[in-house]
Amino acid sequence: MNNNTLDFSNEEFANILQKVSAMVLDKYEHLDEIKGFNVSSQEEVEGWFNEPLPRTGKDSFELLDEVKTKVFDSATGNLGKNMYAYVMSGGNQISTVAELLLSTVNQNNTKWHLAPAMTEIEKRVIKWAAEMIDYTSEAGGAMVSGGSEANLAGLTVARNIFFKKFDIKRKGLFGVKPFTVYCSTETHNCVDKSLSLIGIGTDHLRRVKTQNDLTIDVEALENQIKADIEQGFQPFCIVGNAGTVNTGAIDDLNALADIAQKYHLWLHIDGAYGGLASSLPSLKAKYAGLERADSVALDFHKWLYQPFEIGCVLVRNWRIMRDTYYKEADYLATELQENANARLEFNEHYFQLSRNAKAFKAWMSVKAYGFDRIQQMIQKDIDLTNYLIKLVEESSDFELKSKADLAVACFRYKGNLTAEEEITALNQQLIPALEADGRVFITSTKLNGEFVLRACIINHRKTEQSIEYLLDTIRDVAAKL
Ligand SMILES: Cc1ncc(COP(=O)(O)O)c(C=O)c1O
Numbered sequence: 001m002n003n004n005t006l007d008f009s010n011e012e013f014a015n016i017l018q019k020v021s022a023m024v025l026d027k028y029e030h031l032d033e034i035k036g037f038n039v040s041s042q043e044e045v046e047g048w049f050n051e052p053l054p055r056t057g058k059d060s061f062e063l064l065d066e067v068k069t070k071v072f073d074s075a076t077g078n079l080g081k082n083m084y085a086y087v088m089s090g091g092n093q094i095s096t097v098a099e100l101l102l103s104t105v106n107q108n109n110t111k112w113h114l115a116p117a118m119t120e121i122e123k124r125v126i127k128w129a130a131e132m133i134d135y136t137s138e139a140g141g142a143m144v145s146g147g148s149e150a151n152l153a154g155l156t157v158a159r160n161i162f163f164k165k166f167d168i169k170r171k172g173l174f175g176v177k178p179f180t181v182y183c184s185t186e187t188h189n190c191v192d193k194s195l196s197l198i199g200i201g202t203d204h205l206r207r208v209k210t211q212n213d214l215t216i217d218v219e220a221l222e223n224q225i226k227a228d229i230e231q232g233f234q235p236f237c238i239v240g241n242a243g244t245v246n247t248g249a250i251d252d253l254n255a256l257a258d259i260a261q262k263y264h265l266w267l268h269i270d271g272a273y274g275g276l277a278s279s280l281p282s283l284k285a286k287y288a289g290l291e292r293a294d295s296v297a298l299d300f301h302k303w304l305y306q307p308f309e310i311g312c313v314l315v316r317n318w319r320i321m322r323d324t325y326y327k328e329a330d331y332l333a334t335e336l337q338e339n340a341n342a343r344l345e346f347n348e349h350y351f352q353l354s355r356n357a358k359a360f361k362a363w364m365s366v367k368a369y370g371f372d373r374i375q376q377m378i379q380k381d382i383d384l385t386n387y388l389i390k391l392v393e394e395s396s397d398f399e400l401k402s403k404a405d406l407a408v409a410c411f412r413y414k415g416n417l418t419a420e421e422e423i424t425a426l427n428q429q430l431i432p433a434l435e436a437d438g439r440v441f442i443t444s445t446k447l448n449g450e451f452v453l454r455a456c457i458i459n460h461r462k463t464e465q466s467i468e469y470l471l472d473t474i475r476d477v478a479a480k481l
Contacts, residue, residue: 008060016060023068024096027079031461034080036434036441038073045074077441081466083459085443087245087273087299087408090459091307094368098361099307109357111334112343118357123344125359128366129298129312132279133271134291140318142350143358146311147272148190150297151239153313153350155181155194157295158237158266160324169324173199180228182206183239184216186246188270191239204233214249214402214447216241218259225263237266242290243274246445246454248406250274253289260294267292272299272311274406277378279371286405300362302458303378310358321349377460381407385457388467397475401452410445410452413474424451426478433477440473 008016027034039045048070058066078088107115109122122143130139144150159179160169166176173179179200183191185207192202206228208221225235240256241249253269260267269290271278275298278287290296300310315321326348334340347353366374385407392398392411402410413430414423428451431444445454455470 019064023072031080034077035438036077036082037438040436081462082440084455084470085441087302087456087458089302089305090461092305092365094365095307095361098364102357102360107357109355110347110353111345113337115357118360119344121363122359125362130314133275135314136316138317139314140321141312141314144311144313145309146301147297147299150272150311150313151190151270152194154268154295154297156198157315157320157324158268159198161320162236162266177234178204179236180204180206180233181237182208182221184208184210184241186210186214186244186249187239187241188245214247216251218252218255222259235263235265237268240269242269242271242287243406245273247402247410248274248404248408250286250405257289257292266294268295269293270297272297273302276303277406279375280379283405304362305460306361310362325350381457384462384467385409387464388455391471401447407457410447410454412452413478415478427451427453429481430478433481437477440470
């Protein structure tokens with residue numbers, strides 16, 4: 001190691017990179033063996049890392065060996081075929097390479113001259129994202145950490161732009177009528193979290209009941225808006241779902257857009273989970289109205305198969321982003337630079353100052369695989385979900401609890417039980433038992449109050465055999481309870 005810096009000699013660094021490559025390749029060579037979950041005890045894992053602040057450095061090869069055993073080998077199997085929990089995509093190899101390249105050049109994607117190529121790449125990926133979902137070609141936006149932040153950004157933009165007349169950016173929310181926001185009961189909790197952060201408060205979120213298919217009841221929505229107006233509230237935003245987290249339900253977005261138009265409300269659409277599936281010819285019609293949204297949240301670490309983190313917020317134009325986030329500061333001025341007007345400054349169009357170039361991995365992935373191929377993978381995930389649904393329906397020991405258009409299915413294992421309480425208890429026991437077993441990783445949710453197992457399939461590596469393995473493993477673990 002060179003004594004005056006933190007750098008290695010080129011030869012040492014080459015050897016380290018070679019060892020890292022070997023570790024990465026080893027993961028792929030053993031892809032089929034990757035379990036859903038690898039470790040059992042929190043204390044054990046905590047113990048691996050329980051050491052005082054290291055004052056002197058460790059040999060990098062030994063460090064990589066430590067990483068291999070403590071981190072790589074124990075990693076939850078998001079990469080592999082046995083992950084069904086939450087909404088976990090398997091990532092992709094080109095993005096692994098992109099992240100290494102990105103941290104090598106260490107660009108700060110906040111000002112054009114700090115990251116010229118990365119800024120233009122982010123602008124381009126925003127254009128592509130709009131094209132993928134058939135949104136306006138004028139769209140502006142930003143790469144963010146994920147779906148939660150994309151929803152927070154959309155709702156922040158909504159609040160600032162919708163209430164420009166109140167100058168909320170400067171004065172805050174003091175002295176204005178309570179604003180009310182509308183969504184279905186199936187909406188992700190990041191909307192509640194966002195509203196508490198932006199000063200609107202969760203008491204002003206109206207969670208409207210759903211229909212049998214778990215999409216928002218549009219009539220109930222309109223009645224709620226009317227009632228709120230009568231009671232002196234200021235309705236301002238509808239949050240539509242382009243794929244709910246529980247079941248992938250897609251609200252009637254055109255109906256929401258009509259209501260938003262009628263009552264002059266902002267329409268924000270949470271497309272974190274399902275937004276990119278709107279690009280599929282087989283589903284296009286289901287998403288009609290998405291193009292009418294004022295803001296859209298997308299999540300590329302879901303159906304663009306990106307490694308964590310990368311989400312994207314889209315709004316109808318760049319001006320909207322700037323009006324929401326711009327705050328001048330002498331130390332950030334760049335108007336003297338050549339071509340200053342043509343340079344898009346992300347710090348003026350988003351909250352963060354320093355920010356990494358998340359778009360780079362998405363850009364490399366789309367170029368390397370082509371969006372057609374990515375769409376094929378999305379379609380494959382959906383087809384495999386239908387395969388799971390078919391197996392569950394054909395079986396005598398499982399029962400299906402939700403069918404949806406996207407890649408999530410809810411069901412219960414019942415074995416040969418018939419009493420409701422016993423079936424619920426069995427499924428509740430199954431969740432920790434399956435985690436302890438580790439072969440597959442699946443989580444639960446509640447649908448209309450009923451406890452169900454929930455399998456989400458967003459992984460281009462899954463096959464019909466993986467789906468069969470999931471059900472067989474559940475049977476096997478249940479038999480041992
Ligand atoms: C519909 C929906 N919205 C928002 C989110 C939150 O996204 P993230 O986990 O990237 O913050 C999710 C995550 O599953 C989701 O499914």
